[in-house]
Amino acid sequence: MYKKRKKPPELALLKSLNSRMELSDEMKLRDYNHKKGWEGERRFDDYLRNLAQNSIILNDLLLQSNQTTFQIDSLLIEGEALHLYEIKNYEGDFYYENDRFYKKNNKVEINNPITQLKRTDSLLRQLIHQLGYSIPIVPHVVFVNQKFTLYQAPLHLPIIYPTQLNRYVKSLEMNRTQVKKQHTTLAEKLIALHMNESSYRRISSYTYDELKKGILCDKCNSLIISAERSMIKCDACGYTESLDKAVLRSVEEFKLLFPERKITTKEIYDWCLISGEMRRIKRILDKHYRLIGVHQWAYYE
């Protein structure tokens, strides 16, 4: 059993905003951190791939324990233990001092991932206990980036460094024991408790009016697109796509950006900003969505 990692919706949201407005420095940073985090998690998934056959791996769990919400990057369940992973894709030089984490170049303190790990560990332990299990949890902070260095870290910290990852995974492969029925049941319970999407905090600093309208190129994310009959072509990179597909992509993007707005022919016509008659949009929407209501109150779902 395996719970796959889904691309966070916030990434798609920021990608779309990036082409449609001037992002503030704060949002650019957020975009960068999200991308980095996502890349790091994917890199770690690659390491664990071989283990997936005889263990249970649950990724991206959002759980609640003691009225506190917490997130787990990866959880590996094998016969003897639950391995809890906090994945970090930090790059560059860092140092450890008095239980704190600093960037080496500017001495700026950053959140200590060990503290974060301890919190998750404790909340998970309580949850597992409530569910009636007593299986040991082994927590790890994993630094996946080969360009990461940490100075002055004490030996006892539960850290897996980039240079140790291969060895670590090998030792897991050798030493793990068979998953038992009770572990499968535990995994099923955790998946059932997983809260969907609620981690997805909306970025509220944009409005419909300030965003540039038009269809984004699926290849290069540029907005300069000409539409001819049933095809569209990107003026920047030359990529062509069927109008149907491009409009459907834009509808999904619209839904992500404005979940509170209703999908109507007029809205999507304005959003896609294609020349020609509105009928073309209506035809595509009719084909792929369900029309609800009549006349001016009608919308698609």
Ligand SMILES: [Zn+2]
């Ligand atoms: Zn393009």
